[in-house]
Amino acid sequence: ANTLPQIFLKSGSKYFYSTKLMNNKETPFPFMHFLWESPDGSRVMMYLNRGGLGAFSQHRLNKKRRRLLKPGLEFEADYTIDKPEEKDVYSDEMPPVAAFMGQGDGGHGPTGREVAMLDYMVDNYNIEWITATKYFNEILEPYRDRLPVWKDELYYEFHRGTLSTQSLVKRMNRYFEWHLCCIESLVSLISLVTGENTDYVTERLGKIWKLTLLNQFHDVLPGSSIPEVYDDCYDFWDYGTSELKKIENEIWKRLFKHQQSEENSHENMNENMNERLIIFNGTGQDVKNVPVEIEYNGDEIPEYVKIRNNVRPVQLVAEDPMDLDAILLKRPNRLLFTADIPQHSFLLCELLHKNEETSDNLNPSAFIIEESDGSIGIENEMYSLKVNKKTGNIDFIYDKQLEKNVLSNKGIILKVFFDWLPDEPCWNLLPTYRELEINMDPPKSVLVTDDGSMKCTIEIKREFLNEDSESEMNATSTIIQRISLINGAPGIYIDFLIDWNSCETTFKLDVATATNAEYTISETPYGSIKRLTNPIANHDKPRWENFHHTWVDLPAKDESWGFAILNNGKYGYDANPQRIGLTVIRGPKYPAPSKEAWVHTERSRRKEKTNDKPPTHADVGQKHLINYVLLPHKGKWTDSDPDILAHAHWLNYGYASKWVPKGTMVTHLSGITTDALIKSKNPNVELSVIKDAQDGSGKIIRIVELKHQRAEDSIIFDKKLKIKKIIETDLLERDISKQKSDATKDEQGNIIKLKIELNPHEIRTFKIIQ
Helix, strand or coil: CCCHHHHHHCCCCCEEEECHHHHCCCCCCCCCEEEEECCCCCEEEEEECCCCCHHHHCCCCCHHHHCCECCCCCCEECCCCCCHHHCCCECCCCCCCCCCCCCCCCCCCCCHHHHHHHHHHHHHCCCCCCCHHHHHHHHHHHHHHHCCEECCCCCCCCCHHHHCCCHHHHHHHHHHHHHHHHHHHHHHHHHHHHCCCCHHHHHHHHHHHHHHHHCCCCCCCCCCCCHHHHHHHHHHHHHHHHHHHHHHHHHHHHHHHHHHHCCCCCCCECCCCCEEEEEEECCCCCEEEEEEEEECCCCCCCCEEEECCEEEECEEECCCCCCCCCCCCCCCCEEEEEEEECCCCEEEEEEECCCCCCCCCCCCCCCEEEECCCEEEEECCCEEEEEECCCCCEEEEEECCCCEECEEEEEEEEEEEECCCCCCCCCCCCCCHHHCEECCCCCCEEEEECCCCCEEEEEEEEEECCCCCCCCCCCCEEEEEEEEEECCEEEEEEEEEEEECCCCEEEEEEEEECCCCCEEEEEECCEEEEEECCCCCCCCCCCCCEECCCEEEEECCCCCEEEEEEECCCCEEEEECCEEEEEEEECCECCCCCCCCCHHHHHHHHHHHHCCCCCCECCCCEEEEEEEEEEEEECCHHHCECCHHHHHHHHCCCEEEEECCCCCEHHHHHHCCCCCCEEECCCCEEEEEEEECCCCCCEEEEEEECCCCCEEEEEEECHHHCCCEEEEECCCCCECCCCCCEEEECCCCCEEEEEEEECCCCEEEEEEEC
């Protein structure tokens, strides 16, 4: 990702060595010694070379890419520059090369054979043993001013399939990355309010984080491990989700206990018949009109929700019409309503039943449904859309704010492609897969469901069989696509419920927008990246399958509007000026275990005991839940209406909730639901993390500029938090030598405001102490 240099540098690493890009399939990376710069201006020194003895044997072949700049010249490059290695800015000087040994991409460590060969070379040639640190510090560092600067991501022209293989792995990785931050913020803020020690919770959260990071290890998260690895993953996910729920329940109980002890009077206690709910926004975004879903098993279904004296409709949404995994994916009956919640704050809601308070602006008949022989259309106050009954395609989406159909004539189409490769199919996509489209039969049914006060859905059911596969696991897949409008909430919500049995395939959702986008903007870790949809430069053309995190945007040519797509667990996409192809799911063959692996013994024992054998293809034989939101918007992505980032971060497990027990002092709960306890004032800046410090000495807050612009911001602290001291740290929570923050205190000496400046996509970390 293009933001990694800053993350490396603020974690104490000035240098980065890699062999990976030396194996690019289409074009060799233009430089071998260079400075890699992230959007905030952070630079790390980079050294690329082949692993093992290839660094020595091929160094003459790589002469063009090893050259230093001519003295006094500077040169910056990115993927839009054609053949930067051939520009007239280089001298004939080259720094010495280093070879780093280790079998299996280095992970195995040096073999005895490699060490013996190097010992021989040291004895007979101008070669010496050296550490990586010494190579960078003493050999390369003197050349820093003569190295080219690379200001882009590092794209590996291979292994593109790893962005999408193992769909559940991707979804659970996203869940833990985002929901752990939400719960950490909840724990930290309740601790700050109640004054209670939460070390016991911090240790348990730390264990879940470590398991999440373990599952990010090569080859787990890429989806290229053997199937037994994912059996272990499931155990980790089971433990992690269960433990997070326990922690959340415990911390809510501590808040309610604290609130009950604040006053002995029983006045205003929650003892009436109405159900009260408290919601916590764990994102750093002020969200407006976002959908809230709360599991509900009550006998009497509420019809309205009262939020800050405002009454909104509520709808009970039935559990999903597919037998999804009960622990990780199943969505039971749940209440649906919309809410506005400031960042890192609490919202108190009261559920109302029949014959109670109502509001004149409620509209229980929020949707218009039109059906003809050829199509079904649904409409609300924001959008009108039509689905073709013969094809199941979305032919038309009219955005009333933009006053236009945001799709081109091709609309939104499901496509399945034959994707067979003889080598490393879990790692790779067949480069010509789009030439191998497999015809899909017309849908089995297209009908309207969920026609209520809050949600209206068109459900499309399909069946698909890849007749070209010879795998024993290959069978008919069932695809249920649910396209929904939600009353008051921006966006077109698309859920896929998939019983996937299609081997050697790649399933895409092609969205043909009317933007004719010349580039896409997509989220990266703590940043964003711009990629051309019609690349011209030689190193740019191979970037035909790319990654996004929670969102990707396609701006119109005049940038007056755009079409964003949000997700909560997908990463891969391809794009051209006419459409974006979202990689929904694949079905590649699993890799074989290495010959010496213990798993051969396990498989033999399993077969003897149960006559069972592992699956042959990834993602096949499983039921999947996949969610997208289509979000047309006014303006650029940086000032979009609706706000892309706010809706994307909320969608990614950004909130927690709890029913308020009877006997809780509602008046005192209201005291923490009036505003955010800690907040950023600048909408371009996100307070992304609030958590306990690793050493237990305070709380950590992490602040990020999101819109690729320089920013000034003020972080506001509620005076009831009684913050006495703020120290800036690096990402590893070590105090930095130069403290540049500007804090304002009230009359009691409590810090109530912290003024900061940030470069584009800069990350700044502070320790706050009460």
